Amino acid sequence: MASKAQAGRAMTGKAVTRAPRDTAHEGFLNHKRGRWAKVAITLTVVALGAYLLTDPVPRHNGGTWLGYLLGSIGAGMIVWLSLLGVRKRVIGSKPFSLKGWTSAHVYLGLSLIVVGTLHTGFQLGWNVHTLAWALMMIVILSGLWGISLYATLPERLSANRGEVTQLQMLEAIRTLDRQLDTAAQPLDADDAALVRMSLEECRIAGSLGQRLSGNYTNDGNARALATITEKVMTGRRTGRVDDRLQQIEFLLERKEAALAQARRHIRMKTQLELWLYVHVPVTIALLAALLAHIISVFLYW
Amino acid sequence: MSFIVRQVAKRADGGDIIRTRTLVQAELTVGRGTDCDIQLADLAVMLRHARLVQITAGKVSVETTGGVPVEVGGKFITRADLAVAENPTIDIGPFRLSLSPGEDGAVAITAERVVPPIEAADAAHETSIFSLSGAMPTKRRMAWIGGLAVLVLLLLVPLFHFISEGEPALPKTMVAEAARPVTPGQGFGDGKLSVPTARPAAAGGFAPDESWSSGTLSDAHASLSNNCSACHQKAFVSVTDGACQACHTASALPDHASPARMAKGRLPDGGVMGAAHSAFNLPQGRCTSCHKEHEGAATVMTVAESFCTDCHGGLKSRLTDTAVANVPGWAKHPDFRATLVSSPSADKPVFTRTALAGAREKSGLIYPHDIHQSTTNAVANMAQKQRLPQGADGALPCSYCHKADEGQVRFKPIDMEANCGACHDLAFARDGGTVRTLPHGKPAQVAGIIRDFTLSESFAPRAGVQRLSFDRHLPGKAPPPLSGGNPAARAQAAVVSVFTGKGLCTECHVVTDTGAADLTRRFAIAPVSINDHYLPQGQFPHGKHKSYDGKTGQAACVACHTGVTKSKASTDVNIPGVANCRECHGAPAKTLLSTTAKAGASCDTCHGYHDGVAPAGALPAGHVQPARVAGRQAAGRSRQTPA
Numbered sequence: 011m012a013s014k015a016q017a018g019r020a021m022t023g024k025a026v027t028r029a030p031r032d033t034a035h036e037g038f039l040n041h042k043r044g045r046w047a048k049v050a051i052t053l054t055v056v057a058l059g060a061y062l063l064t065d066p067v068p069r070h071n072g073g074t075w076l077g078y079l080l081g082s083i084g085a086g087m088i089v090w091l092s093l094l095g096v097r098k099r100v101i102g103s104k105p106f107s108l109k110g111w112t113s114a115h116v117y118l119g120l121s122l123i124v125v126g127t128l129h130t131g132f133q134l135g136w137n138v139h140t141l142a143w144a145l146m147m148i149v150i151l152s153g154l155w156g157i158s159l160y161a162t163l164p165e166r167l168s169a170n171r172g173e174v175t176q177l178q179m180l181e182a183i184r185t186l187d188r189q190l191d192t193a194a195q196p197l198d199a200d201d202a203a204l205v206r207m208s209l210e211e212c213r214i215a216g217s218l219g220q221r222l223s224g225n226y227t228n229d230g231n232a233r234a235l236a237t238i239t240e241k242v243m244t245g246r247r248t249g250r251v252d253d254r255l256q257q258i259e260f261l262l263e264r265k266e267a268a269l270a271q272a273r274r275h276i277r278m279k280t281q282l283e284l285w286l287y288v289h290v291p292v293t294i295a296l297l298a299a300l301l302a303h304i305i306s307v308f309l310y311w
Numbered sequence: 312m313s314f315i316v317r318q319v320a321k322r323a324d325g326g327d328i329i330r331t332r333t334l335v336q337a338e339l340t341v342g343r344g345t346d347c348d349i350q351l352a353d354l355a356v357m358l359r360h361a362r363l364v365q366i367t368a369g370k371v372s373v374e375t376t377g378g379v380p381v382e383v384g385g386k387f388i389t390r391a392d393l394a395v396a397e398n399p400t401i402d403i404g405p406f407r408l409s410l411s412p413g414e415d416g417a418v419a420i421t422a423e424r425v426v427p428p429i430e431a432a433d434a435a436h437e438t439s440i441f442s443l444s445g446a447m448p449t450k451r452r453m454a455w456i457g458g459l460a461v462l463v464l465l466l467l468v469p470l471f472h473f474i475s476e477g478e479p480a481l482p483k484t485m486v487a488e489a490a491r492p493v494t495p496g497q498g499f500g501d502g503k504l505s506v507p508t509a510r511p512a513a514a515g516g517f518a519p520d521e522s523w524s525s526g527t528l529s530d531a532h533a534s535l536s537n538n539c540s541a542c543h544q545k546a547f548v549s550v551t552d553g554a555c556q557a558c559h560t561a562s563a564l565p566d567h568a569s570p571a572r573m574a575k576g577r578l579p580d581g582g583v584m585g586a587a588h589s590a591f592n593l594p595q596g597r598c599t600s601c602h603k604e605h606e607g608a609a610t611v612m613t614v615a616e617s618f619c620t621d622c623h624g625g626l627k628s629r630l631t632d633t634a635v636a637n638v639p640g641w642a643k644h645p646d647f648r649a650t651l652v653s654s655p656s657a658d659k660p661v662f663t664r665t666a667l668a669g670a671r672e673k674s675g676l677i678y679p680h681d682i683h684q685s686t687t688n689a690v691a692n693m694a695q696k697q698r699l700p701q702g703a704d705g706a707l708p709c710s711y712c713h714k715a716d717e718g719q720v721r722f723k724p725i726d727m728e729a730n731c732g733a734c735h736d737l738a739f740a741r742d743g744g745t746v747r748t749l750p751h752g753k754p755a756q757v758a759g760i761i762r763d764f765t766l767s768e769s770f771a772p773r774a775g776v777q778r779l780s781f782d783r784h785l786p787g788k789a790p791p792p793l794s795g796g797n798p799a800a801r802a803q804a805a806v807v808s809v810f811t812g813k814g815l816c817t818e819c820h821v822v823t824d825t826g827a828a829d830l831t832r833r834f835a836i837a838p839v840s841i842n843d844h845y846l847p848q849g850q851f852p853h854g855k856h857k858s859y860d861g862k863t864g865q866a867a868c869v870a871c872h873t874g875v876t877k878s879k880a881s882t883d884v885n886i887p888g889v890a891n892c893r894e895c896h897g898a899p900a901k902t903l904l905s906t907t908a909k910a911g912a913s914c915d916t917c918h919g920y921h922d923g924v925a926p927a928g929a930l931p932a933g934h935v936q937p938a939r940v941a942g943r944q945a946a947g948r949s950r951q952t953p954a
Binding site: 069075137138141176180191195196198199206209216217221283290292294295302311 | 344354377379439440442446447454455457458462466526543547548587603618
């Protein structure tokens, strides 16, 4: 029964049984029963209400009393939200737990979409002010993207990895490389060159594009395998099967499988990390743009 | 002839394993193959890569056998003779063979791997393989680049431009246009004063601080788009009135009222807003309090109605001596108080602002509109005979007398000769081929002319001289001959009849017989002042109201001035009340699903703001300049200083 269930999970790619949650692990999303979600919703509703119930002339923008208010709140929130990077480096739980801080970071960050956009009064253009808004939106949306990845990917990551560690994945490939190296010693120059292709021109991870797409057809091992397979097939047809080549083919296939697992792992880890490569640097650019925005607005009052 | 071969292999702990063999032979094979004398286990090495031959003592030749060259002294060669004494080296793949003279004339060869084997999946690379640090610049580096790029390009470069910029040069055409006085009422109708198309961009191209612009400039100011400091003159100081008035001079755009009265009448700026305004040095009543720039093409003149009603909604409670009624908004706009002639005078008429209900005007003129508007009476008959213009209904049209002035706001002053003279021609005699007429407005001259004419007729009557009747009811009929004794009495009687009889002066004027002995001073004509503009602050543009509810011409006039066709006396005031305006202004349009008003109902639809202390300005030349307007003497508000 259990094994059947195990098999069923394997089919769906869920190798890890989810622990029963009645032991009350509480993630940052439902920290304190969504206290910060409620705060964020309240803030959003109040901001929207104030925006809709006031009718400034000639139009809503950052220069009305509501605009200044929303701008001050928004700027304060941006600075505070960016301090998560500082807070997480501080060990301890005072004054707020890191989980509570993260929960507030997520929900208040989302409400900033409304606060920040209402601050603009939808008056957008090619200027430093709209740049600050656009960077803010990129940061928030990349954060949203990150959360959605964290909700789905770790399970699949775990399923792909099985019980194997990253080091073990590398070790498996390295072992196969050694076996290939040894097995190729008696080969003639052409075949040896193919094995060298697998050994020297094989990149496990590769470029960002390869990591994300999972397309490694031009990688050394794949090319070597294709050519060796072709040679073995030709040998079979002509009845002159080269045992050494067959051995090489077998090893290359095993290496390709080991690579595929590592690369699936890499692909998911890349996704888990990539949003932060947007989220964090753009946050810093946003802080710079925010500074330029505030200084320029008051300098040219 | 022998070789001493020393093969060095690395141990896992970093030490070397050296195996030494002595081969007594003149020739060595080098390659990956297991049958070679020196086996180099690397796939970059051919199965049989090269052959070393000891030619003479101290001299070895190397020759490749696998078709792949070897590297000797930095050169790739297929064959070479090497002097052992020079300690030559041969690189084959990742290995190096170092030759040196050995004992007993032997050649010592050390084979050593110099290029470490490729450890493609080294544990040390775990981080770079499994994390993005291997594929991207670090987050920290990207953050530095992005943050510094923003700071430099969008903060420091514009800031430097601002600091280094000199006195701005203002476009001459713009300055000239701004200094031209605004005609009162020029923006009426749509509630907006705007320049229809954007002015051309100023020379000089893009300025770095344009990136700080919060939005498009209005069309009127488009030429300043790369000239921020034209308006933003001091850092961290909100645009000052001085910056606006550099172009918009005070003479072109005068104050609404005296600054002291404006300050007194303004709603006090209290509470949080007031504290914020005073904390940031943003006092009320600046140009930019009302006029907001950077809001798009046509918006700089768009001013909220509330800016007017903020003050005028409760003005009387703050500016207690004002004559201006409180106006909380269009729906509660008080009815008009027409400026009526209360004391006619040839040179110093007095006007009084009076509520419309039951208002009477004392123009001094006798003029019943009704008989002049009839389609059937003698007036109509005469107008027809004189070939005067006819309205659609056959009556004399309003525009025969009321001719719009150039601005189509007011009407040209009524002129007796031009507007009345066709019928009321003041002809008193036909003298041969000449029709003798009396001068209008000069009673002493009239008396003298009639007296002298009658006397001359008494003493030396001429043929072909015929007196004409003034009685319009019987046209062409000769007047009865003057009777009486002596010529002087007849002359006096004739003068009396001109001033008091039917058909001439008394038709329109009140004539007083003073009984003076001097005949030319005996009759006084009551002064007449004809009102030119009943609602001078409203600046009602008649030209924009030529059609009303599908009616045009006379019908359109009468649609608002409803009582005029039945008005029997010039004391009637035929000015429509504010309720009449509301039929269109602010009233919903008659289309389904549309809530837009038929016509604008903002304050500036009818009222100007920068019309100056005298709201309507001086009247155009030719209009009666009022001596004073009673009930409007409040300081700074009178139309003209009291005479």
